Amino acid sequence: MNDGAVDDGSKDGEVLNGFRALLGEDDLSCTVSDALGRGGALEAHVRPVWPGARLVGPAVTVRTFGTDLSAVFDGIAAAAAGSVLVIDSHGVSNSAFWGERTTRAALARGLAGAVIGGACRDVVALARLKFPVFSTGITPNAGLPGGRGEVNVPVALGGQPVSPGDLIVADENGVVVVPFARTAQTLIQVRALLQAERDLLARTTDPALLQPEGVS
Template sequence: MTAVIDGLRALLPSGDLTCVVSDALDRGWALSGAFRPVWSGACCAGEAVTVRTFGTDLSAVFDAISVAEPGSVLVIDSHGITGAAFWGERTTRAALARRLAGAVIDGGCRDVTAVRQLGFPVFSTAITPNAGLPGGRGAVNVPIQAGGIPVSPGDVVVADENGVVIVPQHLAPGTLERVRVLLAAEQQVFAQADRGMAVPPESTEKGMV
């Protein structure tokens, strides 16, 4: 799995990687369009550490940060709660200290100026000043749902300005190879377009538009 994640991370700077990853997964596995980067240019790829919160209790988020391996991406199932934040400056600094790669929250985030200045990639469905409260409840590394997509511990998360895509663990190696094939084909189509040649709306390569 490390080689797959390293391969995807190497492709992030090219931009719009989530689009190609979704194409490679038969145009699926993207979280809902409500998931947006907290700051422009945020992107990340890593192995999912899952969190299921309980109400507005964010204790499990801190528990997950404390056990997550470097390079992991936290995926937080806060059941779509947008009136309380499950991420902010304190969690960002703790995650940076653990060398995590990013956080994806089906719920609210706050302290967006600090998150942006610290340069930590965060994707959420809402921004709110209200903080969640610690209560000792929730679960870490259990199957969850985020944005209508099932996420299991160890799945691969790819996120950029287009949104967030989940790559199921068992599909990850084949997906990376498919992404490379699609990118190569895409570059050929773009080169034709740049030369003024007619390009069809959709190529014979599945998923390209």
């Protein structure tokens, strides 16, 4: 298992930087999903909190307990710059596990964003601070500290398993999880798919030719 948190010029760091360089591509998450065999995406109700939010980074995972958000702050403290906090709130939807205070703490650590299988709050502040957050809902209710929960353990949210170090790619279309072991090959495929898409759209508008492969 790789914690995905160190960008040190290693091969892993080169792959991560390669994905980061593509973040400006329109609809990058769609291409990444295509490279994963049209899979890897969290369920459709995991949405950006503010329009235009985008992120790429290795996952630091958090599993909360009840409405306790202590582990969220523990995860922020444990995360290296460029990481994405991925929070599994085990179905709790009436308490927020993210807000302005967590955002400011995450910004101070240099985190790339947060993905929450649960709710957040303070959405006006999040938009103003331009911190990318994706969640399944919004509620004014705040979670409470209690000292429970876990950090950097396997979690599941939005119908997808996420392990520490897996690559998270998210934009206006949603969130995609790239298993750590597949990141290098996926980057190669994504680059090839992006170029093929450019070439195809530049030469034709024929609906027969624009169908995805495998469609008849």
